[in-house]
Amino acid sequence: RRRGQTEVLLLFQRGSDELFSSVSNSPYIMSTTGQNPLSNGNDSKKFKGDIRGPSVPSRVIHIRKLPSDITEAEVISLGVPFGDVTNLLMLKAKNQAFLEMNSEEAAQNLVGYYSTMVPIIRHHPVYVQFSNHKELKTDNSPNQERAQAALRALSSSHVDTAAVAPSTVLRVVVENLIYPVTLDALCQIFSKFGTVLRIIIFTKNNQFQALLQYPDGASAQAAKLSLDGQNIYNGCCTLRISFSKLTSLNVKYNNEKSRDFTRPDLPTGDSQPTMEHTAMATAFSVYGDVMRVKILFNKKENALVQMSDSTQAQLAMSHLNGQRLHGKPLRITLSKHTSVQLPREGHEDQGLTKDYSNSPLHRFKKPGSKNYSNIFPPSATLHLSNIPPSVVEDDLKMLFASSGAVVKAFKFFQKDHKMALIQVGSVEEAIESLIEFHNHDLGENHHLRVSFSKSSI
Numbered sequence: 293r294r295r296g297q298t299e300v301l302l303l304f305q306r307g308s309d310e311l312f313s314s315v316s317n318s319p320y321i322m323s324t325t326g327q328n329p330l331s332n333g334n335d336s337k338k339f340k341g342d343i344r345g346p347s348v349p350s351r352v353i354h355i356r357k358l359p360s361d362i363t364e365a366e367v368i369s370l371g372v373p374f375g376d377v378t379n380l381l382m383l384k385a386k387n388q389a390f391l392e393m394n395s396e397e398a399a400q401n402l403v404g405y406y407s408t409m410v411p412i413i414r415h416h417p418v419y420v421q422f423s424n425h426k427e428l429k430t431d432n433s434p435n436q437e438r439a440q441a442a443l444r445a446l447s448s449s450h451v452d453t454a455a456v457a458p459s460t461v462l463r464v465v466v467e468n469l470i471y472p473v474t475l476d477a478l479c480q481i482f483s484k485f486g487t488v489l490r491i492i493i494f495t496k497n498n499q500f501q502a503l504l505q506y507p508d509g510a511s512a513q514a515a516k517l518s519l520d521g522q523n524i525y526n527g528c529c530t531l532r533i534s535f536s537k538l539t540s541l542n543v544k545y546n547n548e549k550s551r552d553f554t555r556p557d558l559p560t561g562d563s564q565p566t567m568e569h570t571a572m573a574t575a576f577s578v579y580g581d582v583m584r585v586k587i588l589f590n591k592k593e594n595a596l597v598q599m600s601d602s603t604q605a606q607l608a609m610s611h612l613n614g615q616r617l618h619g620k621p622l623r624i625t626l627s628k629h630t631s632v633q634l635p636r637e638g639h640e641d642q643g644l645t646k647d648y649s650n651s652p653l654h655r656f657k658k659p660g661s662k663n664y665s666n667i668f669p670p671s672a673t674l675h676l677s678n679i680p681p682s683v684v685e686d687d688l689k690m691l692f693a694s695s696g697a698v699v700k701a702f703k704f705f706q707k708d709h710k711m712a713l714i715q716v717g718s719v720e721e722a723i724e725s726l727i728e729f730h731n732h733d734l735g736e737n738h739h740l741r742v743s744f745s746k747s748s749i
């Protein structure tokens with residue numbers, strides 16, 4: 293991980309000159325110079341008339357050093373990501389403008405944001421600060437009519453504007469993924485353009501993807517403008533960036549797959565749910581191919597298990613209903629649902645739903661395979677197969693005893709030592725042992741296969 297991060301940093305520095313040329317024809321981009329316009333003493337003196345001090349908030353914003361061909365719409369769009377722009381006063385001769393926001397909070401977000409990300413309009417940084425005016429009173433001069441018309445145009449097309457306004461959520465597809473890309477590496481790259489609030493990484497259609505949320509549309513837009521088409525590493529891991537339709541990401545766990553930086557208190561999503569899912573999937577896999585398992589949110593002791601077909605569901609129910617697992621009887625009924633829905637993208641369900649459609653646990657992929665004739669009800673005697681030559685009786689007895697089972701008897705099949713029967717203390721122990729050791733890696737590319745036996749030793 294550390295190595296990956298270092299490489300990201302180096303490449304980012306190298307790529308930064310290209311970033312400017314690649315966006316030179318766009319009307320304005322945010323620069324990451326980090327230069328605070330208010331720290332420029334020379335300018336401050338010149339505009340003394342309107343400066344009380346940088347920290348006195350007002351919903352009126354004073355913008356300076358605008359290019360002489362600035363348009364009303366361009367000035368308004370500086371404010372739009374932070375809230376409603378309620379008034380505008382253009383002072384074109386002075387290369388200045390005043391922008392009134394609907395709330396002081398919106399104005400504070402705006403000034404805070406542009407103090408670290410100086411807005412660049414046609415290659416020129418413009419300076420943004422609070423005005424000492426508390427509201428904007430405008431007259432009916434011809435100049436003002438244009439400003440008012442621009443504002444009206446913006447509010448009358450409000451619905452349209454909202455539809456095309458840049459989302460705060462970006463979808464990032466990483467193409468040509470030769471080196472692994474971590475969540476931390478993506479955060480490091482994207483935080484150059486604003487505070488990354490939330491991020492989820494996942495693989496969809498065999499593509500590594502991420503959804504990433506900024507507090508404002510301006511950051512998302514700046515990141516998209518600068519990073520779309522760039523390589524994370526030399527010659528590979530190309531970023532393809534688009535705006536997501538999602539307005540917010542719903543993150544339940546802080547781990548290497550998802551992170552909510554506004555909620556450091558979130559759990560890491562311990563392995564417990566996964567273990568329960570796999571336990572269900574393994575137990576049910578004796579009687580059919582398990583496709584999905586969903587632990588119910590409000591009733592954590594309940595789960596939906598989707599089998600490959602209804603015959604398998606019936607079979608699993610008839611054999612497992614009433615069997616004891618971890619001291620409690622399993623109660624199994626047919627669900628009214630015909631399938632288990634996966635959570636919508638961007639809406640993690642705390643890992644409650646797991647997909648097993650490509651699981652190595654499947655025993656019934658090939659119709660008519662001999663696995664079909666080896667389906668038996670749960671019993672204290674287990675059938676073991678796929679045992680590698682190096683594994684001896686004691687190894688297997690020790691393995692099963694290690695999970696708490698009482699090993700009562702053991703017998704290799706006579707023909708060779710690839711298969712064996714093992715008898716444990718109870719049917720419950722046998723079910724738990726099967727869950728624990730079916731598909732257990734015994735080395736030499738051998739995964740132990742465990743099923744219930746019809747015979748006893």
Ligand SMILES: *[C@@H]1O[C@H](CO)[C@@H](O)[C@H](O)[C@H]1NC(C)=O
Pocket residue numbers: 334335338
């Ligand atoms: C300071 O302001 C004067 C007058 O506007 C200008 O000529 C000069 O270039 C400015 N100096 C700096 C360092 O910005």
Ligand SMILES: *[C@@H]1O[C@H](CO)[C@@H](O)[C@H](O)[C@H]1NC(C)=O
Pocket residue numbers: 652653654655656657658661662663741742
């Ligand atoms: C039979 O079941 C085992 C697991 O016990 C599985 O590994 C194997 O692929 C299955 N065979 C077929 C033909 O489905």
